[in-house]
Amino acid sequence: MKAVVFHSLGKISVDEVQTPLSLDDSIIVKVKAAAICATDLRIFKGERSAKENVIMGHEFSGEVVNVGSNVKDFMVGDRVAVYPILADGKCDFCLKGFRNRCVNRKTLGIDVNGGFSEFFQPTPEMVKLGHIMKLPENVSFEEAALLEPISTVVNSLERLNVGLGDNILVIGAGPMGLLHVMLAKYMGVSNIIVSDYVEERLNVARELGANYTINPGQEDFILKVKELSKVFGGINKAILTVGVADVVGQLLDIIQPQGMISLFAGGGKTFISNIDLNKIHYKELVLTASQNATPEQFKKAIQLIASKRFNVGKLITHKFPLEDALNAFNLRSELKALKVLLLP
Structure with a gap:
């Protein structure tokens, strides 16, 4: 079968690899749609590594085409999505429901083979732990390829306790920023401000529910936020x-007392250097973060898409056959592309 394989730092290719063979305690999934995410892009650019010769990809969906003799919960033809974390199910975090924090966790497409391939075979442990999840009939394979990023946004907003009456600021109008807009709107926030340098992305943000947008390349970010804050009473949560390292310090000045700032994206070891801790202390601010999602949040993402309350397909801007994966990666590098799908 064809697969996108990581070989070494900055070197990936579309190769012919061994098609999975039937296992008694697992299944085989024919991959129908897979999405390129920011982590995949960093691996492609040589900014991040992965296990040598691993098949990339952790955002994907497909159809069950083979069921092992000991597997009772699946049948050929089942439409499924994959929660892309391998967990032991036994550590303290797993027992508390936080498999995304498992002390022995591994991630598909980085540590073990993922879904940028024609077929995918989960480990027996993944099947046993329920990490292969069936899809409702009204959720398409392409929509389901976005379940992993949606679930991480569910985690992000739940950690911030976002809801009615909140005024939130979203820094970045890429796919993840736009998903924050969609879900925050769904959760009933009062006002959403989105900041980005790409006007086309800000246009999409407004279409998806942002009340206000800011382009720091065309106007003073701080002054604009303060101006808007006078309209609705100020920002109490920022994501x-x-x-972008220097934004953290700016947020300490503009966010309301007892506000919350969440680092959804990583920023390197020097991300919050030179921060005035007194501003956090005297304003009683909360600085938090989120990464990945729990299986329960992944299930919530399925329910959200199935509800048809918002159109996640709006974020899918380009589709490529699997053999054109390198062209897809190059396009994803351009700021005008949002979610780019590979269709094996």
């Missing part, structure tokens, strides 16, 4: 969906 960084891009790793």
